[in-house]
Amino acid sequence: MLEIKNLVVQIEDKRIxxxxxxxxxxxxxxxxxxxxxxxxxxxxxxxxGKEDYEILDGEILLDGQNLLEMEPDQRAAAGxxxxxxxxxxxxxxxxxxxxKAALNAQRKARGDDELSTPDFIKQVNxxxxxxxxxxxxxxxxxxxxxxxxxxxxxxILQMALLQPSFCILDETDSGLDIDALxxxxxxxxxxxxxxxxFLVITHxxxxxNHIVPDTVHVMHGxxxxxxxxxxxxxxxxxxxxxxxxxxxxx
Amino acid sequence: MPAVQETIDQVRxxxxxxxxxxxxxxxxxxxxxxxLSEDVIRFISARKAEPxxxxxxxxxxxxxxxxxxxxxxxxxxxxxIDYNDIYYYAAPKKNPAPKSLDEVDPEILKTYEKxxxxxREQEILAGVEPQSRVAVDAVFDSVxxxxxxxxxxxxxxxxxxxISEAIREYPDxxxxxxxxxxxxxxxxxxxxxxxxxxxGSFVYVPPGVRCPMELSTYFRINEKNTGQFERxxxxxxxxxYVSYLEGCTAPKRDENQLHAAVVELIALDDAEIxxxxxxxxxxxxxxxxxxxxxxxxxxxxxxxxxxxxxWTQVETGSAITWKYPSCILRGDNSRGEFYSIAVSNGMQQVxxxxxxxxxxxxxxxxxxxxxxxxxxxxxxxRGLVSAHRKATGxxxxxxxxxxxxxNQCGAHTVPYIESKNASAVFEHEATTSKIxxxxxxxxxxxxxxxxxxxxxxxxxxxxxxxxxxxMEFAVEAQKLISISLEGSVx
Ligand SMILES: Nc1ncnc2c1ncn2[C@@H]1O[C@H](COP(=O)(O)OP(=O)(O)O)[C@@H](O)[C@H]1O
Ligand SMILES: [Mg+2]
Numbered sequence: 001m002l003e004i005k006n007l008v009v010q011i012e013d014k015r016i017x018x019x020x021x022x023x024x025x026x027x028x029x030x031x032x033x034x035x036x037x038x039x040x041x042x043x044x045x046x047x048x049g050k051e052d053y054e055i056l057d058g059e060i061l062l063d064g065q066n067l068l069e070m071e072p073d074q075r076a077a078a079g080x081x082x083x084x085x086x087x088x089x090x091x092x093x094x095x096x097x098x099x100k101a102a103l104n105a106q107r108k109a110r111g112d113d114e115l116s117t118p119d120f121i122k123q124v125n126x127x128x129x130x131x132x133x134x135x136x137x138x139x140x141x142x143x144x145x146x147x148x149x150x151x152x153x154x155x156i157l158q159m160a161l162l163q164p165s166f167c168i169l170d171e172t173d174s175g176l177d178i179d180a181l182x183x184x185x186x187x188x189x190x191x192x193x194x195x196x197x198f199l200v201i202t203h204x205x206x207x208x209n210h211i212v213p214d215t216v217h218v219m220h221g222x223x224x225x226x227x228x229x230x231x232x233x234x235x236x237x238x239x240x241x242x243x244x245x246x247x248x249x250x
Numbered sequence: 251m252p253a254v255q256e257t258i259d260q261v262r263x264x265x266x267x268x269x270x271x272x273x274x275x276x277x278x279x280x281x282x283x284x285x286l287s288e289d290v291i292r293f294i295s296a297r298k299a300e301p302x303x304x305x306x307x308x309x310x311x312x313x314x315x316x317x318x319x320x321x322x323x324x325x326x327x328x329x330x331i332d333y334n335d336i337y338y339y340a341a342p343k344k345n346p347a348p349k350s351l352d353e354v355d356p357e358i359l360k361t362y363e364k365x366x367x368x369x370r371e372q373e374i375l376a377g378v379e380p381q382s383r384v385a386v387d388a389v390f391d392s393v394x395x396x397x398x399x400x401x402x403x404x405x406x407x408x409x410x411x412x413i414s415e416a417i418r419e420y421p422d423x424x425x426x427x428x429x430x431x432x433x434x435x436x437x438x439x440x441x442x443x444x445x446x447x448x449x450g451s452f453v454y455v456p457p458g459v460r461c462p463m464e465l466s467t468y469f470r471i472n473e474k475n476t477g478q479f480e481r482x483x484x485x486x487x488x489x490x491y492v493s494y495l496e497g498c499t500a501p502k503r504d505e506n507q508l509h510a511a512v513v514e515l516i517a518l519d520d521a522e523i524x525x526x527x528x529x530x531x532x533x534x535x536x537x538x539x540x541x542x543x544x545x546x547x548x549x550x551x552x553x554x555x556x557x558x559x560x561w562t563q564v565e566t567g568s569a570i571t572w573k574y575p576s577c578i579l580r581g582d583n584s585r586g587e588f589y590s591i592a593v594s595n596g597m598q599q600v601x602x603x604x605x606x607x608x609x610x611x612x613x614x615x616x617x618x619x620x621x622x623x624x625x626x627x628x629x630x631x632r633g634l635v636s637a638h639r640k641a642t643g644x645x646x647x648x649x650x651x652x653x654x655x656x657n658q659c660g661a662h663t664v665p666y667i668e669s670k671n672a673s674a675v676f677e678h679e680a681t682t683s684k685i686x687x688x689x690x691x692x693x694x695x696x697x698x699x700x701x702x703x704x705x706x707x708x709x710x711x712x713x714x715x716x717x718x719x720x721m722e723f724a725v726e727a728q729k730l731i732s733i734s735l736e737g738s739v740x
Contacts, residue, residue: 073694076697077697091707092710097706106696
């Protein structure tokens, strides 16, 4: 379970999160929708532990552990996974090399043995097949020269491989065509489990037709301004975020 | 934040944590009087029981040196060196020329043990594959203290011994080749070396012989205020092959120490020399105090047809590195190669590269240089590729990549190309990349620590060059690179 209480965050003297509260239960899929610039990516970075941000108040607990006191790699080992809105390219580092290093680093941090190479290759190939990824992509340097859609698939492949307990998807749908959207969504759906929670960030309803959320939160001005069921997404699609802007102006 | 604090601590402790070879050995030393003069040169020559011609050679070099000026064109800066404030000769008092290991001062043996350099042949032989054996010449300050596997090499006809010994035992060979690649008057530091060189290795591989093991020299500067001026001469006669590796370390000291070596390689027809360096002199502390000035002239002469000389270097140490291992491609169809990894961190300054001088027909050369700069360091690649007007069909391929870690360091590429033959084909590629904070965060988000992520990216960056090193040393070099970069991301 993830609990965020009264989170206040700024960067370069600019407040971005203003007392944000959010709870995501085990097994839940929570969607966050909100206009551009409302602080969605910032929230995902702060959960994952990116430096840069100044945490002025609040706490983030994952299954009772205080994430704010942990390094990003420790958070990863504790089960936090962020599928980046803009995945980074890592020149010179083969995708397989990277995946193996990441997987074994997490296993080591949890006190598990390293995975044997044949087992590792089996797992990667299975995940790649599910995501309909061509094998030669795995032979290239990580994300280097990948198209936007290929990068997003690679994020989901990593998620499948690392088996995190708390997954954040930051606009994974952007840059995907209809087919890719379906494949990626199926990949995510197949990872649904009672032990795994998802925070799905998007500003389009269409992703939520494929990955059906349990709850929908509306984020605006650095906080959650409304929470509802999956029907809330449809309402937003019809009316836009105009209501919330007026609310703020009032 | 704890992460930031940890990084700061690591960077602070740069010299303490990272440089594992900074200890000193207590041995009674005999030194020449401080400073440089004809008398000091006579002293050195006498201690080495040199023939008269050698002394004359040194004195001529000294006279010439007095008229020369220190070069200033490299992208490095340092306080003026007082050449009269240096000891030019320091040797263990007890038995400076031991006949066997039993005669070597146990303190010195312990030093090499601590450094992980095997000097006892029996120990090396135990449980080791014959082909991965390495013969070692161990140079301690100004003298060679031990050379292993000499007898076995001799059976194959290979001469491997301290150069001071070779001058006495094989004067004709030495006289024929010494200074024939790097002339006495070549440059300020080479001329200084010619006047005062103390020890180093001599290798001669006779025609058609494939040297049965790796040869290596391990240089250790121990004594305070002492310069090390070693001289290495390697001759591969027709159709022979030899692979040679040098390593070096020094204690941590607040003062800078000068190391001005000269290495000459000669490859005759169809011969091949592979020369590898793992340079790990003390780099100085985080504030830039202390460290070795590594001002070195290394040059190979592909004198014969179809000869090959390969320089591979992994440079992680020294406060300042000024070093351009070069090839003169004199013989038709000869080939020169230069593979380099130069890592700089803290306040280190590196100005290094190569010269490929194409004189013969259809000569080829290849340059692969990987510079990694971290901390506040400066890392310059400087390279010359030239074709003489007779060098028909000359070809060069150069690839120069720089990787920046953090944003307080600098990487520079200074290529010079001169072609006097229209048929010459020279290709040059260069890239500069940077490990960004976003890339680091991405790697960490996947569970890698900062160190693991840096190592992964750096290994990807240098793997083409590491492959060129003899296997046993590639592993060592890889470790050395990651140690040098510890705490560099912040
Ligand atoms: N590094 C930064 N420096 C200054 N402002 C930033 C930085 N990163 C994000 N912001 C600002 O914070 C606000 C929220 O950004 P972001 O979290 O990316 O929103 P969203 O993902 O909801 O579109 C925006 O106004 C953006 O300009
Ligand atoms: Mg965003």
